[in-house]
Amino acid sequence: MPTPVLELEGVTKAFGSVVALRSGSLQVEQGSIHALVGENGAGKSTLVKVVAGVHRRDSGEMRLDGESVDFGSTAESKAAGIAVIYQEPTLFPDLSVTENIFMGRQPVRRGRRIDRAAMYAEAERLFDGLGVAIDPRRPALGLSIADQQIIEIAKAISLDARVLIMDEPTAALSGVEVERLFTVARQLRDEGRALVFISHRFDEVFDLCDTITVMRDGEYVDTLRTTDTDVDAIVALMVGREVGELFPKTPAPIGEPVLRVEGLTSPGVFHDVTFEVRAGEIVGLAGLVGAGRSEIARAVFGVDDYTEGSVRLGDTPVPKRNPRAAIRAGIAFVPEDRRKQGLVTEASVAGNIAAVIRARLSTVGLLTRRAENRAGGPWARRLEVKTSALDMAAATMSGGNQQKVVIAKWLASEPKLLIIDEPTRGIDVGTKAEVHRLLSELAGQGMAVLMISSELPEVLGMADRVLVVCEGRITADIPRADASPEKVMRAATRSHDTRGVVMS
Amino acid sequence: MTTQSPPEAVEAPVEFVAPSRLSASQRFVATVVRSREASIVLVLVLVIVAATIASPSFLFAETSWRDLLLTPSILMLLAVGQAVVVITRSVDLSVGSVLGLTAYLTGRLFVDTNLPIVVVALAAIALGAVLGMVNGLVVALARVPALVITLGTLYIYRGIVLSWAGSNRINASDMPDAFGRLGTQSVLGLPILFLVAVAVLVAVGYYLHTARGGREMYAIGSDPDAAVLYGLPVRRRVFAAFVLSGGLAGLAGVVYAARYGTISSSAGTGIELQAVAAVVIGGVAIFGGSGTVWGAAIGAILLVTINRALPIVGIPDFWQQALVGVLILGAIVLDRILAARRARILVEARDAQGATA
Numbered sequence: 001m002p003t004p005v006l007e008l009e010g011v012t013k014a015f016g017s018v019v020a021l022r023s024g025s026l027q028v029e030q031g032s033i034h035a036l037v038g039e040n041g042a043g044k045s046t047l048v049k050v051v052a053g054v055h056r057r058d059s060g061e062m063r064l065d066g067e068s069v070d071f072g073s074t075a076e077s078k079a080a081g082i083a084v085i086y087q088e089p090t091l092f093p094d095l096s097v098t099e100n101i102f103m104g105r106q107p108v109r110r111g112r113r114i115d116r117a118a119m120y121a122e123a124e125r126l127f128d129g130l131g132v133a134i135d136p137r138r139p140a141l142g143l144s145i146a147d148q149q150i151i152e153i154a155k156a157i158s159l160d161a162r163v164l165i166m167d168e169p170t171a172a173l174s175g176v177e178v179e180r181l182f183t184v185a186r187q188l189r190d191e192g193r194a195l196v197f198i199s200h201r202f203d204e205v206f207d208l209c210d211t212i213t214v215m216r217d218g219e220y221v222d223t224l225r226t227t228d229t230d231v232d233a234i235v236a237l238m239v240g241r242e243v244g245e246l247f248p249k250t251p252a253p254i255g256e257p258v259l260r261v262e263g264l265t266s267p268g269v270f271h272d273v274t275f276e277v278r279a280g281e282i283v284g285l286a287g288l289v290g291a292g293r294s295e296i297a298r299a300v301f302g303v304d305d306y307t308e309g310s311v312r313l314g315d316t317p318v319p320k321r322n323p324r325a326a327i328r329a330g331i332a333f334v335p336e337d338r339r340k341q342g343l344v345t346e347a348s349v350a351g352n353i354a355a356v357i358r359a360r361l362s363t364v365g366l367l368t369r370r371a372e373n374r375a376g377g378p379w380a381r382r383l384e385v386k387t388s389a390l391d392m393a394a395a396t397m398s399g400g401n402q403q404k405v406v407i408a409k410w411l412a413s414e415p416k417l418l419i420i421d422e423p424t425r426g427i428d429v430g431t432k433a434e435v436h437r438l439l440s441e442l443a444g445q446g447m448a449v450l451m452i453s454s455e456l457p458e459v460l461g462m463a464d465r466v467l468v469v470c471e472g473r474i475t476a477d478i479p480r481a482d483a484s485p486e487k488v489m490r491a492a493t494r495s496h497d498t499r500g501v502v503m504s
Numbered sequence: 505m506t507t508q509s510p511p512e513a514v515e516a517p518v519e520f521v522a523p524s525r526l527s528a529s530q531r532f533v534a535t536v537v538r539s540r541e542a543s544i545v546l547v548l549v550l551v552i553v554a555a556t557i558a559s560p561s562f563l564f565a566e567t568s569w570r571d572l573l574l575t576p577s578i579l580m581l582l583a584v585g586q587a588v589v590v591i592t593r594s595v596d597l598s599v600g601s602v603l604g605l606t607a608y609l610t611g612r613l614f615v616d617t618n619l620p621i622v623v624v625a626l627a628a629i630a631l632g633a634v635l636g637m638v639n640g641l642v643v644a645l646a647r648v649p650a651l652v653i654t655l656g657t658l659y660i661y662r663g664i665v666l667s668w669a670g671s672n673r674i675n676a677s678d679m680p681d682a683f684g685r686l687g688t689q690s691v692l693g694l695p696i697l698f699l700v701a702v703a704v705l706v707a708v709g710y711y712l713h714t715a716r717g718g719r720e721m722y723a724i725g726s727d728p729d730a731a732v733l734y735g736l737p738v739r740r741r742v743f744a745a746f747v748l749s750g751g752l753a754g755l756a757g758v759v760y761a762a763r764y765g766t767i768s769s770s771a772g773t774g775i776e777l778q779a780v781a782a783v784v785i786g787g788v789a790i791f792g793g794s795g796t797v798w799g800a801a802i803g804a805i806l807l808v809t810i811n812r813a814l815p816i817v818g819i820p821d822f823w824q825q826a827l828v829g830v831l832i833l834g835a836i837v838l839d840r841i842l843a844a845r846r847a848r849i850l851v852e853a854r855d856a857q858g859a860t861a
Contacts, residue, residue, distance in 0.1 A: 075735035142850030
């Protein structure tokens with residue numbers, strides 16, 4: 001067996017107390033296309049970033065052509081012949097595509113003058129070789145993502161990269177563009193380069209790749225030849241873990257529908273989304289990152305626009321693009337990135353909690369600290385926010401406590417519906433359980449909860465019903481009793497033939 | 505604003521679909537004619553024609569031609585340096601104070617020493633470069649927006665001149681006659697100081713267009729994050745831009761001393777905003793990445809010429825200022841329209857290409 005071009009063994013990487021990669025292993029042979037698959041948070045991207053020199057591994061072995069390597073920067077990994085093409089390439093929009101390919105290493109003539117003619121000719125040769133028609137003189141501005149990826153690939157080839165890693169390159173491409181990319185990829189493989197292809201679309205993985213490595217929870221699971229396996233086997237490997245009793249939702253009587261969403265459509269983002277959430281019910285919105293879950297939630301709350309469809313809370317229609325009206329109607333929204341969108345980190349705990357109900361607390365337009373503290377106190381106590389004082393700045397608290405403050409802030413407005421996006425991201429296990437207990441309690445009191453989560457166990461443990469979103473459409477509606485990791489995963493990765501229509 | 509012609513908008517998409525079929529020389533002519541710079545030249549010509557019609561002496565008196573070129577020389581130098589800084593997505597507000605400091609140093613050296621003119625000029629340029637280095641170091645290391653930092657050094661550098669010069673004034677009689685003659689002499693009908701400015705312009709323009717370092721400056725301004733991912737020496741290039749801007753402000757200080765002969769501590773106050781205005785009018789994108797020093801230099805000439813022409817055409821003082829403001833806003837609006845149009849054409853070209861692929 002020939003020596004693999006790139007080989008990783010037991011690579012680990014932690015960010016603070018969060019371990020992103022427990023044991024990453026990968027063997028890529030030259031002249032082959034290798035798929036890397038796994039759930040959200042399985043550690044694929046971290047692994048790629050270690051290879052790319054963005055992160056430095058904590059331990060483990062990384063070998064290139066059998067020699068141990070350690071990259072301290074992207075430049076070092078590039079020099080060693082590794083090229084990474086990200087989902088959304090970063091190009092210089094003002095400069096020509098040719099300059100984008102050769103920036104920093106343009107061909108020069110005597111006197112270190114850039115030889116533009118040679119540069120354009122070389123770019124044209126690269127594009128010809130790839131079989132694409134792009135004017136080498138046009139600026140990168142206005143190029144489609146597919147074309148930008150081609151520019152990145154052309155750059156990689158001109159660097160004579162031996163290992164090309166593509167991180168979900170097809171996520172934003174139409175059917176025709178995917179075909180073109182695959183043609184190019186096969187051609188590169190036949191030239192003897194090694195390719196690593198990260199994708200959630202199994203039909204593409206099986207169509208393109210020779211071998212598949214599965215990762216789960218930051219660990220290497222298995223490597224299989226595509227010809228020896230099938231989709232079911234891969235899905236089983238991806239989710240193959242016990243769904244523990246970590247996330248118990250106490251049963252609560254399910255009442256009348258609180259939220260009714262009908263035919264919600266925003267071209268290119270989500271399509272014909274219809275569902276309801278009942279009082280006392282927790283509905284989990286599952287799916288892969290980028291499937292459109294958060295976008296749907298933002299549209300329901302009125303942050304983002306939509307072209308068709310309606311949102312009703314109880315019997316009252318919720319107007320679009322008007323979060324204030326949504327709050328008045330009784331919707332609370334805890335966003336994904338709590339530091340950026342949910343919390344005024346410089347303000348005090350009490351100030352944050354009181355933010356939504358400011359108008360109600362103030363007398364003749366003036367808001368006193370004392371009123372804030374009076375309103376914020378009970379909530380902070382009830383949620384067991386661990387803070388020395390209510391006037392402490394929110395920035396100084398842990399992620400879990402920040403999340404509690406954000407939830408408390410919304411509970412103070414006494415909502416009928418709570419939309420919560422990734423409720424436990426970046427929170428330690430103990431606090432996680434507390435957040436889950438809290439959500440369960442709220443549902444028990446008759447609140448309707450719409451929970452978006454990328455953590456399958458969390459969705460399966462907490463939700464009374466799981467809605468699976470795939471590429472902007474709801475592809476499954478699974479009641480708690482029938483929900484299994486395999487079912488959710490298959491619905492989340494289903495690639496349907498209308499893809500080109502949805503994405504364009 | 506009047507340079508857009510509708511037929512062009514219809515034809516342009518076709519050109520981008522496939523690799524250009526035009527010959528190199530045709531492409532060059534097309535680029536020049538359609539360039540942003542050409543439209544400023546057109547406005548400049550219109551201003552000169554209007555002023556000359558109102559008062560023929562604007563162009564045809566004995567010293568008119570000389571003044572037309574000589575007056576903008578100082579601002580041209582500043583605008584070239586400013587353009588380079590703005591292209592890298594920064595801004596240098598301290599150039600007016602640097603000019604004041606170096607102009608006073610020039611005068612002081614003539615008064616206190618017997619150094620030759622060349623040495624004095626080099627000393628002033630060196631001081632400017634050192635002041636630019638201070639700007640560049642702080643911007644590159646502190647990661648605080650250049651706007652804030654150079655606003656600070658604007659006051660610091662001006663403070664230094666104020667306490668050094670006090671109410672002192674250096675006059676033409678304190679400086680060598682040969683130096684004073686530099687301010688008025690011409691070679692082949694072109695004022696020497698103008699030639700100096702043009703020489704700098706050509707050198708910097710050439711560097712930005714043909715050197716890797718120059719292209720990297722555009723890349724950094726176009727997308728700083730991408731520049732880091734590309735492994736470009738971002739800090740070094742930004743630092744170099746500030747050193748260049750400072751050095752050119754130093755040279756502008758020498759030119760100021762030669763041109764006006766009188767130097768007080770307030771020399772060059774407020775000129776930094778004119779330099780920024782010239783850059784914007786000249787089509788350099790304020791967020792970096794596009795535009796040329798040629799445009800900035802022509803913008804400087806336009807700005808100075810308008811200020812001289814408006815009183816001749818008989819426009820009252822207040823409206824002169826307002827008109828300059830309109831010009832700046834007009835330039836920005838024009839750039840937005842052109843950028844939007846360009847983006848649309850490029851997207852259309854892509855779609856057309858996708859349809860045929």
